[in-house]
Amino acid sequence: MTGETLVYKRPETLIKDKGFTFCPGCGHGVVLKIIAELIDEFGIRENTIAISSVGCSIFLEKFYELDVAGASHGRSPCVATGIKRSLPDKFVFTYQGDGDAATIGFNETIHTACRGEKITTICINNTTFGMTGGQASATTLVGQVTTTTPRGRKAELTGYPLRVAETVANCEGAAYVARVAISSPKYIKQAKKAIRKAFEMQLKGLGYSFVEVIAACPTNWHMTPVECIDYIENTVEKVHKLGVFKDITEGENI
Amino acid sequence: MTKVLWKGNQAIAQAAINAGCKCYFGYPITPQSEIGEYMGDKMPELGRTFITAESELASISMVIGAGTTGTKAMTSSSSCGIALMQEAMSAMCCAEVPGVIVSVMRGGPGLGNIASAQGDYFQAVKGGGNGDYKVIVYSPATIQEAIDLMYRAFHVSMKYRNPVMLLADGILGQMMEPVEFGQYPYKDDDVSIWALSGAKGRTPRNIVSLHMADGELEKISDRIFEKYRIIAEKETIVDKFMTDDAELIVTAFGTTARIAKSAVKKARKAGMKVGLFRPVMLSPFPEKELFETAKSAQMILDIELNQGQMLLDVKASVFGACPVEFLGRSGGGLLTDTQMLEKITALYNKIGVKV
Ligand SMILES: Cc1ncc(C[n+]2csc(CCOP(=O)(O)OP(=O)(O)O)c2C)c(N)n1
Ligand code: SF4
Ligand SMILES: [Mg+2]
Numbered sequence: 001m002t003g004e005t006l007v008y009k010r011p012e013t014l015i016k017d018k019g020f021t022f023c024p025g026c027g028h029g030v031v032l033k034i035i036a037e038l039i040d041e042f043g044i045r046e047n048t049i050a051i052s053s054v055g056c057s058i059f060l061e062k063f064y065e066l067d068v069a070g071a072s073h074g075r076s077p078c079v080a081t082g083i084k085r086s087l088p089d090k091f092v093f094t095y096q097g098d099g100d101a102a103t104i105g106f107n108e109t110i111h112t113a114c115r116g117e118k119i120t121t122i123c124i125n126n127t128t129f130g131m132t133g134g135q136a137s138a139t140t141l142v143g144q145v146t147t148t149t150p151r152g153r154k155a156e157l158t159g160y161p162l163r164v165a166e167t168v169a170n171c172e173g174a175a176y177v178a179r180v181a182i183s184s185p186k187y188i189k190q191a192k193k194a195i196r197k198a199f200e201m202q203l204k205g206l207g208y209s210f211v212e213v214i215a216a217c218p219t220n221w222h223m224t225p226v227e228c229i230d231y232i233e234n235t236v237e238k239v240h241k242l243g244v245f246k247d248i249t250e251g252e253n254i
Numbered sequence: 255m256t257k258v259l260w261k262g263n264q265a266i267a268q269a270a271i272n273a274g275c276k277c278y279f280g281y282p283i284t285p286q287s288e289i290g291e292y293m294g295d296k297m298p299e300l301g302r303t304f305i306t307a308e309s310e311l312a313s314i315s316m317v318i319g320a321g322t323t324g325t326k327a328m329t330s331s332s333s334c335g336i337a338l339m340q341e342a343m344s345a346m347c348c349a350e351v352p353g354v355i356v357s358v359m360r361g362g363p364g365l366g367n368i369a370s371a372q373g374d375y376f377q378a379v380k381g382g383g384n385g386d387y388k389v390i391v392y393s394p395a396t397i398q399e400a401i402d403l404m405y406r407a408f409h410v411s412m413k414y415r416n417p418v419m420l421l422a423d424g425i426l427g428q429m430m431e432p433v434e435f436g437q438y439p440y441k442d443d444d445v446s447i448w449a450l451s452g453a454k455g456r457t458p459r460n461i462v463s464l465h466m467a468d469g470e471l472e473k474i475s476d477r478i479f480e481k482y483r484i485i486a487e488k489e490t491i492v493d494k495f496m497t498d499d500a501e502l503i504v505t506a507f508g509t510t511a512r513i514a515k516s517a518v519k520k521a522r523k524a525g526m527k528v529g530l531f532r533p534v535m536l537s538p539f540p541e542k543e544l545f546e547t548a549k550s551a552q553m554i555l556d557i558e559l560n561q562g563q564m565l566l567d568v569k570a571s572v573f574g575a576c577p578v579e580f581l582g583r584s585g586g587g588l589l590t591d592t593q594m595l596e597k598i599t600a601l602y603n604k605i606g607v608k609v
Contacts, residue, residue: 046454051319052462061460067450069322070462072345075315078307082319082327083450085277085303090452108315111308 011036013045013065020063025225027215028057030182031124034192035095036064038199048091049083051076053105055097056131057124074105077112080119088118091202098125102164103138109168109210116173116207120198123164123210125179125240126217134220138162141239146220161239165212169245175207177246181214181237183229194244206248214240257432262397262422263288265433266356269404270328271296273438275354277303277327279316281335284368285424286358289330310338314355318342321351322461324445326408330356332424333374334365337382343417344383347478348463350415354407355389357419358427361586369586370424372510375563378421379537386475388482390418390489391537395512397431403534409440410489414481415448421536423559425509425588482538491534492543496522500529502602503548505568506557507533510589514557517594526602536564541571552605554578557594559587 010016013036020029039045045065052060054073061068071079076094084092094101101109101123109121128146129135136146136153139161143152169177176198180191191213198209214236216228223231260268267289270278278293290306297304303320307313313329320327331339336357346353359374361367378391390410394400403420411418450459465471495515497503502521506514511532521528531547533540548554553576556565562580569578581597583589 047452049323049450049452058464061458061462065453065458067453067458068460068462069319069450070345070349070460070464071315071318072341072463075311075318075342078312078315079319079322081305082277082279082316082321082325083323084319085305085316086320086323086325086327087451107308108312111312115305 011040013039015063015065018062021059022056023219025216025218025228026056027126027182027213027217028124030188031122031191031213031215032057032063032095034188034195035122038192038196042199042203044091047089048093049087051080051083051092051094053094053096053100054131055100057095057097060095074100074108076100077105077108077117077119077121081112081117084117084119091199093120093122096121096123097130098123098127098139098164099129099137102162106138106162110171113168113171113174113208113210116175118202118205118207120202120209121211122195123212124215125164125212126215127236128217128220130217130220134217139164139240141236163240165210165245168210173208174210174246175201175248176209178244179212179214179240179242181232181242183216183232197247214242257434259430260397260433261288261428261430262400263358263427264292265397266330266400266404266420266422267292267296268435269401270354270408271300272435273326273405273408275302275326275328275408277316277320277325278329279305279307279313279327280329281307281310281313281331283332283335285360285370285427286330286332286356288427289356310335311342314339314342317353318346318351321346321353322450324449326412328354328356330358332358332360333362336374336377340382341384343381343389344385344387345463346417347387347389348385348474349461350478351461352411352415353417354404354411355417355419357421359421359423367586368424370509370559370588371584371586372423372508372559373563373584374421375536375558375560378419379539379567387478388537390414390416390485390535391421392418392491392534393421393507393536394426395508395532397426397429398433399534400426401433401435405438405440409442410485412442412445414485416478416481421508423508486538489535490538490540490543492540493532493534494547495530495532497529497531497547499527501527501552501605502555502598503551504528504530504555504557504598505544505564506530507536507564510557510559513589513591514594517591517598520591520595521598521602524599526598528598528602539567539571544568544571545573545575548572548575551576553601555581555598555601557581557589559589560584
């Protein structure tokens with residue numbers, strides 16, 4: 001038809017007529033949609049196996065038109081390893097929270113990175129255990145109020161936040177490691193670019209790729225979605241700094 | 255075919271290879287480390303996967319990953335290592351993921367010691383994972399049987415999509431015996447109807463263990479327990495030795511049963527009507543078979559290298575048909591056939607049967 005241009009199409013990787021079940025302003029939906037768009041763009045929907053993990057995003061199979069394997073808390077990189085080693089031609093990614101990938105499952109994350117497992121991890125860091133009601137996790141900021149640090153996280157009592165991406169980047173088997181945010185359209189674009197790059201790393205068989213996404217959890221932060229944006233940009237990003245921490249193809253045109 | 259001398263742990267590993275195991279994931283622990291060492295040598299040569307995982311939590315989760323794709327995979331460990339795998343085994347039963355676990359028992363509780371023991375009967379058969387589930391457990395008494403049961407473990411696991419455990423002990427893992435491997439004797443089912451492979455030209459599949467919808471979990475529970483009933487009916491193996499006319503029946507599993515067999519033979523020589531009932535499949539427990547065998551006996555003597563674990567299943571199966579006595583030893587010590595014979599003789603006289 002003349003005069004009409006397609007400006008938006010719902011990704012085919014997202015299940016039709018079904019919405020996300022997250023709280024308003026939650027970061028999960030934005031990132032899950034970016035992933036769906038990229039799977040469509042790469043044309044790999046029918047060659048992908050996703051691994052869901054324990055956290056607010058656990059119901060991947062209810063959002064995605066993808067084969068999905070579930071993992072127990074912290075073990076999705078291991079499940080992904082078993083899948084990828086069995087079917088090396090499949091595109092395999094884990095979708096994990098900070099509690100899952102950086103707290104209970106950090107050992108698994110690090111070792112998967114060191115082995116250079118050819119899988120991709122998208123880690124949603126909302127600096128808290130969202131699903132269980134907002135307790136302090138390994139990435140919680142000093143001073144941050146959570147249900148287990150009602151007077152704010154005190155470094156002398158519970159130490160300091162783990163810098164996830166920086167630590168993963170130290171592993172030799174990691175091909176690409178970045179931390180991004182999704183608090184503005186510009187950031188969302190950058191996030192998509194980073195996740196695209198991470199996917200390419202796997203598709204080219206270059207090694208482990210890991211993208212940490214700083215995301216809001218308005219419910220447990222007790223903030224409006226708009227306040228969350230301000231908090232991420234002025235507070236969280238000061239500790240969990242955005243950037244690309246590792247890119248073995250740097251300088252090359254991939 | 256001529257028999258060749260093999261060490262238990264290595265024979266178990268080679269049997270897995272023969273059974274078509276494509277992935278081995280493990281973490282070292284005595285007295286089963288030779289399994290991983292053997293796999294570390296052979297699997298890469300065969301173009302198959304070998305990974306020393308970061309923990310037993312990780313190795314069993316890697317088995318899950320392979321299992322969801324319908325790939326034959328295994329892990330092996332001992333006592334405290336198997337303890338770390340319990341959550342995953344519960345998840346495998348719920349999500350119906352196949353996988354083989356070899357447990358070579360050492361002394362416990364805690365780090366215990368590295369001597370052979372049978373204190374992990376409960377761990378294997380009852381499980382320490384959450385919820386209603388059963389791991390299928392087979393227990394070999396010889397290295398030959400360990401090989402045959404490894405073949406069966408892979409077949410049964412793939413067929414019923416449930417974890418299957420081979421429960422051996424340190425003695426079996428470490429000793430050497432002449433064995434014959436033969437060919438993998440089973441024809442496995444087609445996995446492509448359920449396995450994950452990317453949703454090419456079909457509806458996407460999921461293999462998960464969280465089922466929140468109203469009534470969903472109950473349905474799954476009923477289905478998997480129906481499966482366990484079928485397994486109990488079709489896959490049970492028991493080994494009965496001179497039980498037909500026995501007044502006293504010894505129950506024992508694994509290497510203890512092997513020693514008990516020699517005690518039973520000695521008792522027979524001394525004129526006592528004694529037999530041996532050895533469950534080879536420990537879970538689901540062969541209740542019916544034991545009940546039928548025990549009905550005509552006067553007494554049961556259960557012998558284990560623990561403080562009395564299978565004893566509970568024996569009692570539940572016998573269901574009061576006759577008294578059940580126990581002889582055990584814990585902490586890594588063995589019971590000799592002489593010690594067993596002493597107990598058998600004392601009990602035999604007690605039931606008033608004329609020798
Ligand atoms: C072994 C185990 N321990 C604890 C839990 C409870 N649990 C469920 S979700 C969750 C936190 C997840 O937090 P995160 O990974 O950050 O995901 P989010 O919900 O914040 O997206 C915990 C602790 C569990 N399911 N399993
Ligand atoms: S609790 Fe937080 S992470 Fe979970 S859905 Fe709500 S906003 Fe998102
Ligand atoms: Mg979180």
